[in-house]
Amino acid sequence: MSEEISPTPTASRLNRLRNWLSLAGMVLAIAAFFAFILLFAVDLMAAHANPYMGILAYVVAPMFLLMGLALILLGYALETRRIRKGLPEKDSAFVLNINLSRPRDRRLMVAFVGGSLGFLFLTAFGSYETYHLMETNSFCGETCHTPMEPEYKAYQHSAHAQVDCVACHIGPGTTAYIKTKINGVKQMYHQILGDFDRPIKILNPNLRLAQETCQTCHWSQKHFGDVHKTYRHFLADETNTPFTVQMILKVGGSDPVHGPVEGIHSHMNVSNKIEFIALDEERLNIPWVRVTDANGKVTEYRTEEFRDDISKHPIRNMDCMDCHNRPAHNFASPNDAVDQSIAMGRIDPAIPWAKAKVVKVLAASYSTREEAHEKIAASLRAEYPEDQRVDALIKETLAIYKNNFFPEMKADWRAHPNFIGHKDSNGCFRCHDGKHMAANGTDSIKGSDCNACHLIVAQGAGQELEKVNPKGFEFFHVDSEYTEPNCAECHNGQIQEE
């Protein structure tokens, strides 16, 4: 290193790389490559892969790598041009002329090597910190502020508020891993362009197939037995008459080792396997179902209208998310939200017609949050001009709106229906509607009568609730016109509830 390096026009082409620009490019390229390896390793070893990591590892790091390579080439090109012009070497600012016996060169070299090491260290530290930032729920929920706000809000009020987004949103396996990487990059791109779907469609279509995501925490073999639930409603009348339903849900279990295979959780692919075809992305329209029981007996059910050859459609395995599709992002219907507020005393049940009027303003459509706030306040004020309770009523109505309706993203309970029951969306009745018939033409899917999934042990209000029937009451519907059992046809919000 001590001899003079003095490139001449005839010197080897490699020597043309000996200029400060190319050298800086090399440092940058090495740092970027180093960052890529590091991010890749961290990502491989992390418990959950993070979709946005793809952006760092496969977009940002390579971008810097390319920039480094471009600098190297630029230095090379400038140097070549200089040599072609036959300029004397000493005049060039680009020529690297290092002589370590010269104190100035020694100082420069120390500064350069030190600087490069520092740069490498900062790159490593920076990438690692950015990685951690991207792991956090607030990154997922807040960075993509507008598009993900509805899901983030709903998540914060869910049973899974302590569970990380990535725990559910990344399916297991290498293909899922690669797909999420691509998805993450695509989403960031749409976020920047602002042309994302409103409402956001299913993020990762494979999420639902990934039963394992839920089963890292919930054990599908667990026998739940019966679960008692109370639904507290208030009717749309002047006195907001309470109407409560108490029921025993036959959740059951699916593994004979841990209890009888029975009830709702008998679907869970431990003893029985259930497959289906859905004609739409949301999986609302399910015309064909196949069940394989513990003895290997196969039964196919289809609706009368569906005559297609099944090989034309993808067949899916039923899993947790075909019922629990909103475990972390449930948007309450106006009816349920208002019932809850009255039950908790946040809406005064003594305000005449409160249930009906608040549901009505919530169910109307608005194009922005500001518009909704103004119109809701104005119409409630017009309904109760003399009443000083109206301020509290408006405040609670706006709070319900804020947590459950996102007009800018068009996200609410209608856009993202919950499949767990059958009142507000067809949910269980997508299959259990008595219209999916076996080949013999007489049997429909078992479990389609009112007592198959639950028993109504008490219903009504006050003293009526003390009358308990362990065999299950027939459901008493407020409206005597109720004849069609497809509740969602009236309750799905398409016809306004009065």
Ligand code: HEC
């Ligand atoms: C307990 C599991 C779970 C957790 C935790 C979770 N999600 Fe979800 N998420 C789901 C399921 C299930 C769906 C619906 C998938 C479907 O219908 O195919 C979903 C759907 C979504 C959608 C698509 C739009 C929609 O509403 O259907 C977005 C966006 C989303 N989640 C964002 C997030 C964010 C951001 C977080 C963390 C703040 C998060 N999720 C945490 C399970 C979860």
Ligand code: HEC
């Ligand atoms: C990282 C762990 C974890 C994962 C993954 C997870 N859960 Fe949970 N789940 C929990 C915890 C914690 C609770 C709250 C238990 C409690 O406090 O009672 C819970 C509660 C529930 C409940 C009952 C509460 C309710 O909402 O009514 C259901 C149902 C449920 N989870 C379904 C799911 C489904 C479906 C998935 C997959 C999409 C899933 N969970 C993924 C940890 C998890």
Ligand code: HEC
């Ligand atoms: C056929 C629909 C269906 C499938 C499939 C299903 N569940 Fe459920 N599950 C229910 C219903 C209905 C309840 C009753 C509670 C309710 O209504 O919220 C329930 C209750 C639960 C509960 C709460 C039990 C309690 O004590 O409150 C958990 C946890 C749960 N399910 C997890 C899962 C997991 C994990 C899977 C997948 C392995 C799964 N479920 C598959 C319908 C289903």
Ligand code: HEC
């Ligand atoms: C994709 C279609 C599908 C959906 C959606 C569905 N089920 Fe099922 N369910 C089936 C099939 C198929 C069987 C097996 C019935 C048979 O063997 O005839 C079954 C069986 C049952 C059984 C046992 C019935 C018996 O007598 O053996 C119960 C209870 C049940 N389902 C409840 C529910 C509940 C509650 C929901 C909604 C949360 C639901 N199911 C959603 C297809 C479905």
Ligand code: HEC
């Ligand atoms: C395939 C299973 C299944 C069948 C069949 C079924 N239900 Fe349900 N039902 C459910 C589940 C699951 C829920 C609970 C939903 C939840 O957790 O919010 C429910 C909830 C209810 C509720 C309480 C809803 C509320 O908000 O108050 C009533 C009332 C009800 N069912 C009545 C009926 C009647 C009447 C029938 C017969 C026409 C029927 N169900 C048939 C599964 C079923």
Ligand code: HEC
């Ligand atoms: C023909 C239309 C129609 C059908 C079908 C229908 N409902 Fe209703 N339901 C209504 C109307 C309208 C009201 C409001 C009456 C009131 O509150 O005074 C109502 C009220 C209710 C209420 C009490 C108040 C509240 O919170 O909304 C419950 C619970 C209910 N329905 C459950 C069901 C269930 C479960 C089914 C299916 C088994 C069903 N309904 C089928 C029209 C219908």
